[in-house]
Amino acid sequence: MKILIADDDDIAVEVLAYTLSKFGYEVAVARNGREALDLVRSGQFRIVVSDWEMPEMTGVELCREIRRRSASGYVYFILLTSRQGTQSVVDGLSSGADDFVSKPFQPQELLVRIRAGERILALESRELVIFSLAKLAESRDPDTGTHLERMREYCRVIAHHLAQQAKFRDQVDGNYVRLIYMTSPLHDIGKVGIPDRILLKTGPLSREEFEIMKQHTVIGARTLDAAVSAHPEAEFLGMAREIARCHHEKFDGSGYPGGLVGEEIPLCGRIVALADVYDALTTKRVYKPAFSHEQAVAIVEEGRGKHFDPDIVDAFWDNEDEFVAIHEQLAEQEDQESQALRVRQAELVLQ
Amino acid sequence: MNSRIRLIDDDRGARGDSPTCHPFDSEVLDVQGLSDRCLGNLELVERVLSRFETHLPRELAELERLMEVGDTDQLTLAAHRIKGSSSNVSAAGLQRVAAEIEDLTRAGRVEDIPAKFRNLREQWQRYVDCRAALRRGGDSAEGHSYAPAFEAAIASEKAL
Numbered sequence: 245m246k247i248l249i250a251d252d253d254d255i256a257v258e259v260l261a262y263t264l265s266k267f268g269y270e271v272a273v274a275r276n277g278r279e280a281l282d283l284v285r286s287g288q289f290r291i292v293v294s295d296w297e298m299p300e301m302t303g304v305e306l307c308r309e310i311r312r313r314s315a316s317g318y319v320y321f322i323l324l325t326s327r328q329g330t331q332s333v334v335d336g337l338s339s340g341a342d343d344f345v346s347k348p349f350q351p352q353e354l355l356v357r358i359r360a361g362e363r364i365l366a367l368e369s370r371e372l373v374i375f376s377l378a379k380l381a382e383s384r385d386p387d388t389g390t391h392l393e394r395m396r397e398y399c400r401v402i403a404h405h406l407a408q409q410a411k412f413r414d415q416v417d418g419n420y421v422r423l424i425y426m427t428s429p430l431h432d433i434g435k436v437g438i439p440d441r442i443l444l445k446t447g448p449l450s451r452e453e454f455e456i457m458k459q460h461t462v463i464g465a466r467t468l469d470a471a472v473s474a475h476p477e478a479e480f481l482g483m484a485r486e487i488a489r490c491h492h493e494k495f496d497g498s499g500y501p502g503g504l505v506g507e508e509i510p511l512c513g514r515i516v517a518l519a520d521v522y523d524a525l526t527t528k529r530v531y532k533p534a535f536s537h538e539q540a541v542a543i544v545e546e547g548r549g550k551h552f553d554p555d556i557v558d559a560f561w562d563n564e565d566e567f568v569a570i571h572e573q574l575a576e577q578e579d580q581e582s583q584a585l586r587v588r589q590a591e592l593v594l595q
Numbered sequence: 596m597n598s599r600i601r602l603i604d605d606d607r608g609a610r611g612d613s614p615t616c617h618p619f620d621s622e623v624l625d626v627q628g629l630s631d632r633c634l635g636n637l638e639l640v641e642r643v644l645s646r647f648e649t650h651l652p653r654e655l656a657e658l659e660r661l662m663e664v665g666d667t668d669q670l671t672l673a674a675h676r677i678k679g680s681s682s683n684v685s686a687a688g689l690q691r692v693a694a695e696i697e698d699l700t701r702a703g704r705v706e707d708i709p710a711k712f713r714n715l716r717e718q719w720q721r722y723v724d725c726r727a728a729l730r731r732g733g734d735s736a737e738g739h740s741y742a743p744a745f746e747a748a749i750a751s752e753k754a755l
Contacts, residue, residue: 253676254650255643255683259633266634297675326679326690348682351634 245362246270250280250294250306251324256347260293260324263351269358277301281309284319290365291358293345296325296336304339311340318368320361324349371426374480378429381436384443390574391523392429397570398519399428405559406515412555415511419479427484428516431491434464458500464488486510491517494551506553514553518544518560521551526571537568623718623725625685632685644726647684651677655719658696662708670708671700677715688718 247269251257261271272289274280278300283289292310294303301309307321323336326347336344342364343357378392403421406412435443438460442453449457468485475481490504490513497505499517509517525540535543541564548557560567621628626640633639654677661670674697681689692715699707 253679253683255646255680258639258643258646259683262636262639263632263634295679297672297679326675326682326694328694347679348628348632348685351632 245291246272246289247291247293247358248272248274248280248283248289250274250277250292250298250303252276252298253295256295256324260349263354264293264358267351267355267358277303277306277309280306284310285313287317289319290317291320291322291361293322293324293354293358296323296327304336304341307339307341317372318365320365322354322357322361374426374484375429378433381430381433384435384440390577391527393577394523394527394570394574395431395516395519396425396428397574398522398567399515400425401563401566401570402515402519402556402559405563406511406555409555409559412511423480423483424487424512424515427480427487428512428519430464430468430484431487431516431520432460432464433467433484434460434462434488437463437467458492461489461492461501483512487512487516489513491520493517495553496550498550509553514556518552518556521547522560522567537564537571621685622688622691623686623721624729625687626729629685643684647680647686648723648726650680651689651719654680655716658712658715662712665705667700667703667705671697674700686718686722689715689722692718 247264249257249260249264249271251260251273252275257273261273264271272283274283276299277294280292280294281301284292292306294306296303298306303323303325307323310319310321320343321341322343322345323339323341324345324347325332325336327336328346333344342361345354345357375392382392400421403416403424407416407418407421438457442449442456445453465485465488468481468488472478472481472485487510489501490509493499493502493504493509493513494517495506495509495514497503499509502508522540522544525535525543526537528534541561544552544557544560548554629643630637630640633643654673658670658673658677661673674693678690678693678697681687681693692711696708696711696715699705699711
């Protein structure tokens with residue numbers, strides 16, 4: 245693990261660099277905030293230990309800039325300072341810093357704090373692996389663009405709303421919101437088991453083909469079953485399995501694969517069902533144009549109590565502005581990525 | 596920028612007339628603490644102390660100049676730098692007085708700064724005395740020696 249030290253004090257740098265090297269870390273040094281920001285933007289550093297008072301850009305300003313611009317993974321930021329008092333701690337952490345260590349630092353204390361940072365970063369790595377798996381599964385279907393990114397955002401918005409409702413308060417908390425954000429992209433992972441002739445077919449599916457297509461819910465759940473058996477303590481695997489199995493169930497029992505009714509369908513499945521349908525409606529697919537938000541709202545409302553849980557529809561209604569904002573924001577990102585891809589392809593042709 | 600600060604020419608501490616103190620007072624220089632923070636690397640201890648001793652007189656001179664021109668913003672930063680570097684070498688006395696100057700400048704109490712600056716000079720002299728005693732071999736009038744601190748440091752390095 246490479247750690248970036250940002251400090252203009254030679255003595256502090258020397259002691260800190262020696263200590264971190266001795267603990268087995270690779271260390272680089274920036275002498276001011278601006279230099280540190282350039283190094284962080286190189287993407288080589290996931291942990292920064294920064295002094296507060298520095299020329300050109302303070303540690304707090306540096307942290308704010310990193311948080312504002314960060315695009316290549318989370319950077320764990322430790323502020324090191326001789327400032328004292330609660331207000332300084334509040335100011336430091338408000339800038340987005342993850343931890344606050346008083347000078348002079350004690351090596352063992354610094355080490356445990358850095359290890360805490362590594363654990364946080366490992367959690368993010370786990371999320372990246374999960375998302376990569378989902379993207380891999382999705383890559384066989386070229387029509388979906390940033391479907392997974394939008395889906396997980398929609399799920400997060402609904403779950404966050406439910407967390408504030410008395411009816412769901414016992415079931416949905418911050419951890420639940422985080423888990424559904426992390427695992428909802430795995431909803432279609434079972435599609436890896438569906439033959440191309442069916443998955444990639446542009447025309448309507450025959451009854452037999454549709455029966456095979458429906459199996460993606462069972463295949464996905466069975467795949468995740470194995471992971472759940474090996475790691476029963478991993479909550480996210482359990483939720484991922486429920487989502488994979490139940491995201492095509494319908495509130496009135498007419499869905500698949502189990503024909504579950506109402507609250508027999510796990511809550512995460514009911515949330516993903518609405519998010520998945522809303523996204524399918526509002527984006528262009530080979531078999532249909534993109535519907536407007538208003539058309540999608542009408543279809544979702546039509547499905548209240550039939551396809552969708554009425555409580556989830558209410559959550560959707562209460563947050564529809566956020567749905568529109570997510571859709572627009574990610575559409576813009578998708579356009580930029582497509583454009584960048586076209587430029588890269590053109591450059592390759594010219595070489 | 597605040598009003599000009601008058602420096603009273605009464606810095607006996609800087610000329611060696613500071614109140615006598617035990618050279619191994621850990622408030623002056625906590626050798627053991629510094630050694631622990633350097634993971635027992637005595638060469639590193641010596642290197643950072645030497646660097647500190649090169650830097651600090653310049654910082655004190657700068658602090659004094661800023662007092663004369665009355666630049667409280669820069670005074671705050673200069674005091675903060677001294678506080679930081681003193682804490683890095685475990686010189687708690689210097690750190691404490693530098694922190695007091697920083698607080699005074701932040702509070703705009705410029706009239707109290709010259710007296711604190713004299714305290715800072717006294718603390719610096721105590722530090723210099725302490726280091727001189729350490730270099731002489733550490734034998735003090737009370738028969739103390741700094742050797743145990745370094746022996747302990749060596750032991751902790753071996754333990755790593």
